[in-house]
Amino acid sequence: MAMPAGEIEALIRAALPGAEVTITDLAGDGDHYAAHVVAPDFAGKSRIAQHQMVYRALGGRMGGELHALQLTTAVPT
Amino acid sequence: MSEHSHSAADARIAEIVKDNQVVLFMKGTPLFPQCGFSSRAIAILEHLGVEYASVDVLQDMEIRQGIKSYSDWPTIPQLYIGGEFVGGSDIMMEMFEAGELQQMVEGLKQAG
Numbered sequence: 001m002a003m004p005a006g007e008i009e010a011l012i013r014a015a016l017p018g019a020e021v022t023i024t025d026l027a028g029d030g031d032h033y034a035a036h037v038v039a040p041d042f043a044g045k046s047r048i049a050q051h052q053m054v055y056r057a058l059g060g061r062m063g064g065e066l067h068a069l070q071l072t073t074a075v076p077t
Numbered sequence: 078m079s080e081h082s083h084s085a086a087d088a089r090i091a092e093i094v095k096d097n098q099v100v101l102f103m104k105g106t107p108l109f110p111q112c113g114f115s116s117r118a119i120a121i122l123e124h125l126g127v128e129y130a131s132v133d134v135l136q137d138m139e140i141r142q143g144i145k146s147y148s149d150w151p152t153i154p155q156l157y158i159g160g161e162f163v164g165g166s167d168i169m170m171e172m173f174e175a176g177e178l179q180q181m182v183e184g185l186k187q188a189g
Contacts, residue, residue, distance in 0.1 A: 047168050047172075051165070052150070060151070063145070068114070072171065
């Protein structure tokens with residue numbers, strides 16, 4: 001099942017205040033996305049922890065409703 | 078899923094990551110990956126030239142579900158090195174590009 005990019009972005013922003021979220025629809029099918037998330041909350045966290053924070057923001061949709069999300073994370077510079 | 082099957086899966090996964098210094102939980106096999114992300118993970122491991130084991134979660138429902146809670150990670154593939162969860166294919170790619178995965182593998186060779 002597909003999920004609109006705007007919904008992904010809104011969920012991440014809601015969970016990570018001040019986050020910059022860039023979503024790319026890789027295949028144009030609303031099902032394969034790349035997301036780049038830059039959030040102040042990532043400071044001092046490991047890569048695994050940063051990704052887990054984004055997955056939690058998506059509330060269990062990752063791996064289910066949302067099959068393919070390439071994820072990169074960074075702390076604002 | 079019952080408590081029992083949870084802990085059974087956890088015990089099996091704990092043994093797999095203990096017995097194999099580098100192990101990838103993936104969809105399909107290294108020769109025939111069944112998903113683009115698993116395929117990317119294999120390409121990185123092949124490029125590193127490290128010996129690795131793989132577990133095809135499509136052939137094992139207990140591990141397929143169990144690994145997600147074991148690692149607190151919702152997707153497959155998942156890489157373990159030296160018994161520690163390293164990440165999925167995105168983190169593998171970032172670490173590979175930063176030269177960090179190469180360092181981890183070198184560390185293993187020296188320790189072994």
